[in-house]
Amino acid sequence: MNSEPCNHDEALKKLLKEWRIKSSLPQNFQESVWKRIERTRIPKIASVFANLRNWLDTALPRPILTACYLAVLLTAGLTGGLTQAHQKNVRVKGELGERYVHSIDPYQARHEAAR
């Protein structure tokens, strides 16, 4: 019962060994394959931009979303400005305090000059 598929395999193997491709590949075959791959890629990138533009044109102008977007950016700007300003104020005060100490303590003034 099992001998029949084996015979088929043998026949197939023999046939594959005898098989020769007579026709040659068309000219610029590889190039045209790469071009086709490129063509499939571009629409994907374009579709990302299209979706973004679509979102900008349709979703962002909705009043509630506009208000949220502007509120978030305003808060981010204010928070960033306050944080940076606070850091600068602390740094400047610390530096000026040190400068005052260096101006009145000869030992610290001497080490400052040596730096």
Place this chain on the structure above:
Amino acid sequence: MKKGALILIFGIALAVVAYAGVYFAWTSQSRNLEQSEKPELAWLKEEFHLSESDFKRISALHAAYLPECQEMCRKIEAQNARLKDLLATNSQMTAEIESALAESARLRAECQTHMLRHFYAVSQTMPPEQGRRYLAWVQDRTFLSDEDMMRQK
């Protein structure tokens, strides 16, 4: 331009303007201090809430103390150079090294006496509460400073 893009750009511009506005407004005092003629004294005025008349008296005390301080600096430098030479030329304890060490200690005590006298004079020129705060602050950074102790080791 489409409405969405305009909102996008407006939002970003709003964030930048908010950042810059807050930053420049909140750092204006620091900028004024840095750009003043004597930034360290301007800082002292602001930090210890000095009135204009107190500030004038403290500036005068500071100006009078500076030559004393510079003279002390010069003496310390000279004494340190002498001690350095002695340590470089001797491989054991000598009477000269002992004398130089004693002189360094005397100089340090003299320097601290001058400083303390100045600190008391400045603190007495301030309102009492600020004067106490100034004394605690300045003593912590000079006499009781860890950094200073590390340098002496």
